[in-house]
Amino acid sequence: GEEVAQTPKHLVRGEGQKAKLYCAPIKGHSYVFWYQQVLKNEFKFLISFQNENVFDETGMPKERFSAKCLPNSPCSLEIQATKLEDSAVYFCASSYRGSPYNEQFFGPGTRLTVL
Amino acid sequence: KQEVTQIPAALSVPEGENLVLNCSFTDSAIYNLQWFRQDPGKGLTSLLLIQSSQREQTSGRLNASLDKSSGRSTLYIAASQPGDSATYLCAVPISSGNTPLVFGKGTRLSVIA
Numbered sequence: 001g002e003e004v005a006q007t008p009k010h011l012v013r014g015e016g017q018k019a020k021l022y023c024a025p026i027k028g029h030s031y032v033f034w035y036q037q038v039l040k041n042e043f044k045f046l047i048s049f050q051n052e053n054v055f056d057e058t059g060m061p062k063e064r065f066s067a068k069c070l071p072n073s074p075c076s077l078e079i080q081a082t083k084l085e086d087s088a089v090y091f092c093a094s095s096y097r098g099s100p101y102n103e104q105f106f107g108p109g110t111r112l113t114v115l
Numbered sequence: 116k117q118e119v120t121q122i123p124a125a126l127s128v129p130e131g132e133n134l135v136l137n138c139s140f141t142d143s144a145i146y147n148l149q150w151f152r153q154d155p156g157k158g159l160t161s162l163l164l165i166q167s168s169q170r171e172q173t174s175g176r177l178n179a180s181l182d183k184s185s186g187r188s189t190l191y192i193a194a195s196q197p198g199d200s201a202t203y204l205c206a207v208p209i210s211s212g213n214t215p216l217v218f219g220k221g222t223r224l225s226v227i228a
Contacts, residue, residue: 035216041221042220048215093216102208105161
């Protein structure tokens with residue numbers, strides 16, 4: 001597609017439940033990034049992929065967060081045993097191989113609310 | 116560690132006014148700088164990307180400038196309209212290649228009709 005697609009738009013989970021978010025990058029883009037936007041517009045980088053391979057996972061809270069990008073499937077971000085502080089908007093972005101451009105195109109986000 | 120700051124945090128102007136939003140970054144060795152727009156409850160729309168070798172980029176009523184040596188970028192909006200009301204964010208990649216972006220906290224712009 002011509003736009004980054006994210007589903008669902010909203011997700012509500014009780015504390016301790018699992019949450020799974022999906023992202024379909026722009027066709028032809030080989031890099032996928034996940035960001036978490038919390039209050040006051042703070043963006044936190046979580047993880048990036050080059051095709052199906054983890055490229056950079058320095059921002060990932062590994063104990064409860066996991067992510068995958070499998071061939072011919074949307075990428076996913078999964079949170080096991082959600083906590084209140086996981087409430088945020090999760091954005092996916094994609095870019096094409098072509099340093100130094102690195103222009104990232106963002107999806108509409110998934111708003112996760114943990115009650 | 117790269118840090119990005121945007122001033123002011125909020126700005127309210129009457130319709131028709133020209134305005135400037137500021138972005139500063141601590142490490143001048145950037146590879147590009149990207150300006151985004153975010154409407155309430157919405158995603159990020161890329162407005163302009165300035166490569167490190169460029170000094171400015173223009174798109175319609177928007178003009179972004181880059182001064183790497185001083186660690187600054189400005190976004191100039193001409194003849195502002197109520198539809199320009201949104202949060203404007205600037206971001207720079209942490210290094211070359213397809214690397215994560217470091218974002219400022221944005222400037223929330225309100226254009227009053």
